[in-house]
Amino acid sequence: xxxxxxxxLDDLKKKLNIDLLGLVExxxxxxxxxxxxxxxxxxxxxxxxxxDLSLRIDPWxxxxxxxxxxxxxxxYYWPCDFDGAYKISSYARGRDYHLVLREKIQELKEILxxxxxxxxxxxxxxGGFYEKELARLGGFGHYGKNSLIINKDxxxxxxxxxxxxxxxxxxxxxxxxxxxxxxxSCNLCKEACPTGAILGDYRVDFSKCLSYLSQxxxxxxxxxxxxxxxxxxxxQEVCPKNRGILSDVHADxxxxxxxxxxxxxxxxxxxxFKKKYKDFAFAWSGKKVIERNIKILASRG
Numbered sequence: 001x002x003x004x005x006x007x008x009l010d011d012l013k014k015k016l017n018i019d020l021l022g023l024v025e026x027x028x029x030x031x032x033x034x035x036x037x038x039x040x041x042x043x044x045x046x047x048x049x050x051x052d053l054s055l056r057i058d059p060w061x062x063x064x065x066x067x068x069x070x071x072x073x074x075x076y077y078w079p080c081d082f083d084g085a086y087k088i089s090s091y092a093r094g095r096d097y098h099l100v101l102r103e104k105i106q107e108l109k110e111i112l113x114x115x116x117x118x119x120x121x122x123x124x125x126x127g128g129f130y131e132k133e134l135a136r137l138g139g140f141g142h143y144g145k146n147s148l149i150i151n152k153d154x155x156x157x158x159x160x161x162x163x164x165x166x167x168x169x170x171x172x173x174x175x176x177x178x179x180x181x182x183x184x185s186c187n188l189c190k191e192a193c194p195t196g197a198i199l200g201d202y203r204v205d206f207s208k209c210l211s212y213l214s215q216x217x218x219x220x221x222x223x224x225x226x227x228x229x230x231x232x233x234x235x236q237e238v239c240p241k242n243r244g245i246l247s248d249v250h251a252d253x254x255x256x257x258x259x260x261x262x263x264x265x266x267x268x269x270x271x272x273f274k275k276k277y278k279d280f281a282f283a284w285s286g287k288k289v290i291e292r293n294i295k296i297l298a299s300r301g
Contacts, residue, residue, distance in 0.1 A: 007115065009174035015111060016104055019154060019249065020073030022138020022176055025169045026066040029057040032133045044205045056130050063121040065166035071131070071138040072104055075246055076253040077157035084259030086294050089211065089231020090157065092281040093255035098124045099279065100252045101161035108163055116171070121164040131160045139176040146189045146235040147204045152179075155242035189235035194225040198235060210234075214293055215285045229260050229293045230282045256280070265291060 013021040033053055039045055059066045076091055091097065101124040109120060123129055132149050136142065140158075141151035148156040183202075190198040197208035206212050210232040213220050227234060236242055248254070257263065257280070265287055268276065273287040282290065 006171060006173045009172055012108065012111065016107055018072055018104055019075050019158065020140050020151065022071040022135065022140060023169055023172055023174050024069045024071060024134050024137045026059045026069060029130055029133050032130050033057040039203060043207060044203060055128055059164055062129060063119060063164040063166065065119050066164045068165050068167055068169040069134055070108060070163040070165065071134050071140065072101060072161040073135065073140055073158045074101065075154045075158045075249040077155065077245060077247045078253060078255050079247055080255055080258060082258055084261035086229035086260040086297055088257055088259055088282060089228055089233050092231055093257055094253035096279050096281045097159040098281065101159055105161050105163045112167065116167050119166045123162040129162065131162055134162060135160055137176065139178065142179040142181045143202050144239065145183045145187065145200055145202050146198050147202065150241050153246050155245040156236050156239065157242065157245065186240065188238045188240065192234050192238040194227055194234060195222045215289065217289055223296055226293055226296050229297060230290055260290060260294060
């Protein structure tokens with residue numbers, strides 16, 4: 001059953017209580033593919049990234065019947081004063097965004113089912129498809145020199161989720177004006193990066209990026225530059241486009257922990273740690289990784 005109606009994306013966004021909702025016609029992200037290959041050849045990629053390029057840029061590898069991709073964005077910015085030595089990155093202080101975004105996408109599916117019969121596929125972070133390019137094409141913002149998408153109202157502090165569907169994009173009323181802004185001559189994130197991972201040409205050497213390395217089990221000499229016990233927000237903190245942005249929007253992302261100082265890590269097994277903190281994004285890395293990071297920070301006094 002498909003009703004002959006046009007649905008406004010703005011109405012869906014309000015129903016879902018999210019900050020951004022875009023729609024992109026399904027197509028291969030060939031330009032991104034060239035960039036990924038170039039970065040890989042220069043050693044700028046990570047072990048977290050899928051090695052099969054088609055899985056990152058061809059939407060039909062996710063859903064054979066795909067015609068459109070919904071892109072959801074939610075702000076997680078809750079500014080607060082730190083109290084502790086072993087800081088947690090801002091994205092991991094509240095409820096795990098994987099859970100929150102997946103619930104929102106499921107809600108969107110249920111709304112769409114009232115009008116359409118369709119197939120679908122959901123991705124929240126771990127699927128590997130290049131979501132930042134879909135956010136750009138969906139009109140969310142422009143790339144920053146730290147490789148994040150920067151939105152005029154939310155800055156770079158927002159999460160992304162994707163819903164691939166077999167519904168034609170023509171069934172919806174929406175605008176997707178591409179943001180042609182740039183960072184101009186600003187290099188504050190490049191200058192502030194503790195390991196020099198930000199290259200200044202809108203590329204990042206993720207083999208040096210502390211946000212990535214602080215989650216990884218393998219040791220790296222760059223970990224000696226840690227400023228957070230989990231993740232890293234340095235490039236976002238210095239970005240002028242993150243000043244005066246919307247904050248305190250979604251209660252799910254209100255910080256429950258700012259640091260690991262008061263968490264009872266020593267008394268928990270790794271299994272117990274993951275069970276107790278299962279609703280937080282930092283739990284998946286495991287206790288040992290976080291204890292290693294804390295040890296490095298403690299050794300510097």
